Amino acid sequence: MTEVSRTVPVSPEHVYAVLSDGWSYAGWVVGNSHIREVDPAWPAVGCRIHHSAGLWPLQFNDWTEVTATVPDRMIELRARLWPLGAAMIRIELTPTGDGTTITMVEHxxxxxxxxxxxxxxxxxxxxxxxxxxxxxxxxxxxxxRAVQP
Structure with missing residues (x-):
């Protein structure tokens, strides 16, 4: 398993809001280039983001599915990219005194x-x-920043 962490000076709710916006996936997931569809109930367990990865014209269409979630604390995903395979990705959000530590595990x-x-x-x-x-x-x-008065 590969684990990386980063602390950001915002609340877990703000980080989870990005994770909850399936249409933003290609904006933060390196390698994803296009979101084709997002299940309406995303990020509920079993919901999928249908995405494309790679550079045009060499793109692969596949999907990522939520396998577990705790709002504002954690999301676990099964990300497929055939013909390469699939991975489990877990993102945990831990409140700190000055924001949130985001921990990502993937294998x-x-x-x-x-x-x-x-x-x-x-x-x-x-x-x-x-x-x-x-x-x-x-x-x-x-x-x-967008939601601050």
Missing amino acids: ATEGPATLVPASVQGVLLRARNKEVLGRLSDLARGRA
Whole structure:
């Protein structure tokens, strides 16, 4: 499993608001380029975001599904990108004295990606997921500013 964390100076509610907006997914998930559809009840368990990943014209269409969620605290996702495989991603939001610590854990669970040794997955995912948390943090800060009086 690859784990990265980042602290952002906004409440868990502001971070979860971004996670709850399925249409924002391509804005913070590195590699996703287009959201084709979001199930209306997102982020309820079983709901999916239908997305495209990669650069045009080499894009793959697939989906990400919510497998568990606790509003304002955690979301767990099963992200598919065939032919590469699928991954489990868990994002936890922990309140701190000055904001929220976002912790993201990811590992391959299906397909050819599971053949990649965990140490190699870690090297590949760590840099990507630090960028993911940077983008998520920026969107959460922007959302927090937009709702302040």
